[in-house]
Amino acid sequence: MTWPPLREELRGLAPYGAPQLSLEQAPVQLNVNENPYPPSAACVADIARAAGEAAAGLNRYPDREFVELRAALAAYLGQDGGRDLTPAHVWAANGSNEVMLQLLQAFGGPGRVALSFAPTYSMYPEYARDTLTEWVVGHREEDFTLDLDHARDLVLERRPSVVLLPSPNNPTGTALPPEAVGLLCEAAGDGLVVVDEAYGEFRRAGTPSALELLPDHHNLVVTRTMSKAFALAGARLGYLAADPAICDAIRVVRLPYHLSAVTQATALSALRHTDELLAQVDELRAERDRTVAWLREQGLTVADSDANFALFGTFDDRHAVWQALVDRGVLIRETGPSGWLRVSMGTPAEMGQFRTALTEVMKEMS
Template sequence: MTSLSDLPIRDDLRGREPYGAPQLDVPVALNTNENPYPPSERLVKALGEAVMDVAGALNRYPDRDAVALRDGLAAFLNADTPGAGLTGRHVWAANGSNEIIQQILQAFGGHGRTALGFEPSYSMHPIITGVTGTRWVNAFRDEDFGLEPEAAVRAVREHRPDVVFLTSPNNPTGTALPLAAIEAVLDAAPGMVVVDEAYAEFRREGTPSALTLLDGHPRLIVTRTMSKAFAMAGTRLGYLAADPAVIDALLLVRLPYHLSAVTQAVARTALEHSVELLGSVGELRRERDAIVGWLRGEGHRVADSDANFVLFGTFPDRRRVWQGMLDRGVLIREVGPPEWLRVSVGTPAEMDAFKTALKAAEAGTEESK
């Protein structure tokens, strides 16, 4: 049998492992930050009808530039952030925010260029940076997982990156960035600044979006997704807002007809039902804040979260705790800084199961010492 090592793959790919959270059949899966509430029967019917409408023309290529979808996304962002003043020309869409990130790095990164981020953060940023032939620099976050503007500016001035990644709310910590930190980086960065807002809809009241900074900052890109708050992870739809010139640059690297007609139809339908789909956001915020309070009451360190997940610790042997919870049917994520674990916010019943499993796993850990 031929093995991977026998193939003439790129040297920089040798020894790497494919990215991905465990996909296990468990009663309670709280490891991938999904919205736990499925579409209603009414929405399922609307989605089915939307797919049927395009099914008869699947012998033809889809709208290559997804014009109607981009117009809809712009309207949604304008409602989310009044005064943003976006049009379809300011928006681009692709197969999940990971393809958005890949296209950004294909256009603005590459051989001889550098991307900089502040870890712990979204692990796909350095992975996609590497596979696009771009050099990755980790400038690190503060002890509390925040980012002081002065420290961020020092890192940018030292490394002069072509692309800077800022994640707000940050994954896996849930930490949101103040606009002052983003503005400071924008003023110092010689290249593009990407603010990854995959969890923006979950941010606490009064936490602004980087969308408010787009006007006057042509090198700023704000990325979003339908996978989280929209409860559309299976649709694979990510998008960004930026100056129209940025979209022109991405057109140079995007594959033709990269968004299927079915994906576009489903995403447009989701936007038409955005009030319903986002109706669970308030409940998930309350459940998040409740689990933060409970974990702190149990003596754990917990990062402040503006997302739909919580990073908590610390555990001298987090693998043992993670496995102990899995043995009890609850799957969370072993990710981020050593000694920390991350739990996605689920339904009240799922969070009750999480509490029970965590206490049992910790008790088991103590007994094994």
């Protein structure tokens, strides 16, 4: 046996992760869809106070059901289309990544299928792999929307136990219309339809949240994160809203006391400052729209985006473009279909540096 005794299907694989460069190497970091604005001073002070109070009791395990946090998250979602949500409808974990993994642990597994439509978030097949769930992938149209007939037929054919539908989609930024969610919930039968709204707060005006459909579909799950809109990527807090029976099922596979007391205190503090933190979202939406318009003015193709990033292209050698931008101190993401690149929205100054660098690179390579 080869040492160490790793599962055969994992041998030779590299761990997931975007390239990480220091600020000295790339002062403008626009590659992982972070919020470029840190929490407000008032929020930071509140977190420090709450974490200090939690620290005084760190000799004890945290509330493993985190009822106070679930209640606060239910109240927040109620302001964004979630009707009549209670703590029983909400679950949370260390980032939406852990939420997704727990969903696959509980509802996937050997002999079961997880399904999505490419291009989509590159971690989804890894969740399936790690839980020994068969991974099936359909495909999107050229504009990255879903052909609903194709999507429904594939769901009916493969009968997945979990359908993963990011909206807005990563890496394209494409949002799903409500009729697509409803149609696939009906096609999935008793299988779960998970609408991943990690970037939901950035959607354009008039684009509804799938939260509005929860009362109509017992198999619908809507996931969110505090990493993006709430500027808490370093805190690692993701959550979902679903039928209470789904939340109860996840409790079977969650690790004991999986959310630390400090994490719970941090998230509760941020939720007390929702208005001021989400005020930054409006600025990032405007910056996204300006960036999309500018990229199109340069003759590039840009996917319509409801997220805090833009996918643009196409380039004969996208890696050369990516590297040339890095050489100028600007780090973006080489991801998505061949020929495309993705830029996260930064501050106006950072986006100005991105535009200058990309102009230079395109002129140099023309």
